[in-house]
Amino acid sequence: MLAFDHIVVASEHPLNDRRQLTEKYNLTGVPGGHHENWGTFNELCYFSNRNYIEWLGLQHPDTASQSDNPLIQQFKQTFDQGNMGPFQFALRTTDMDGYISYFRSQNIAYTGPFPGERMRPDGSVLKWRMLFPKGPDGLPPLPFLIEWEGVNEPSQASDINAEKFQSLSIGTEEIERFKEALVHTFQLKNMEEPFQLTYRWPLQNGELILTKGQHIFVQFDTFQL
Structure with a gap:
């Protein structure tokens, strides 16, 4: 069964927006990292049943504009239009290859999988893959699938909030x-x-x-x- 993995929030100032939420509700937030290939960076807030909020910010506009990653393309368009806030979310799978086979058998158009990685504050590297199914024309983008290499969690267990x-x-x-x-x-x-x-x-x-x-x-x- 799929799981909710994370919601992506377009932000002009990810650190400020993350702090505004975490201070208001007495939560813990953590720095994310920099996505060198996409020209973006993020701030994060993790919860106890393995999901999190991601505030995604723009660091290098030219790099982001040239990215072939659908999430970054959607983020850049959202950012340029000034529509800050939640705009996309990911469903977690442990069988992305199975979904690729299913999409092919059902003639469902998709893009990917795209590899991603970032360095955590403790120096460890987190890696993942993303798959983007294409929905019917005229509808909002479908959520994307994500598959982690290992477990996505902050460097310290104390940075995971008890809320679910x-x-x-x-x-x-x-x-x-x-x-x-x-x-x-x-x-x-x-x-x-x-x-x-x-x-x-x-x-x-x-x-x-x-x-x-x-x-x-x-x-x-x-x-x-």
């Missing part, structure tokens, strides 16, 4: 089309709620909720983002 992810909500006016795209692409069980424009799917560490006309947000035990 409860739900992640995404919204679109084209809710029926987006629902079908999610079900088909990620092999989610088609769970319908009659008389409501709301659809819910269980994840390993929470719940994915699709609603009409709502932005991306995550809900934790004590706050929303």
Whole structure:
């Protein structure tokens, strides 16, 4: 089963935005790292059921503009338009190759996988792969898949907050089309709620909720983002 991995927040000032959240809710945040190949950097806030918030910032605009990574392309467009805030999220898998085979068999267009890495503050290197399925034209981008080499966690266990992810909500006016795209692409069980424009799917560490006309947000035990 897929898990919610992290939500990506476009930020002009990642450190300031991370501190604003962590100080308001008495949470712990940590520096992320620099993505030399993408021209970006990040700040992070980890939670106890293996998910986190990423504030993504722009460090080298020219490098970011030349990146072929769909997440960086989407971030750069979002950043240039001044639309700061949550704009994308990742679902974690331990079988990315299986999804690649599935996408091929179902003629689902995709880009990747893209390798990524960054150096943690303690000097260790964290590596991962990202896979970007392409949804139908006219819909918001589908979430992307991420597969970690090892476990993604901060250098110190004390930097993991006790709060847990409860739900992640995404919204679109084209809710029926987006629902079908999610079900088909990620092999989610088609769970319908009659008389409501709301659809819910269980994840390993929470719940994915699709609603009409709502932005991306995550809900934790004590706050929303």
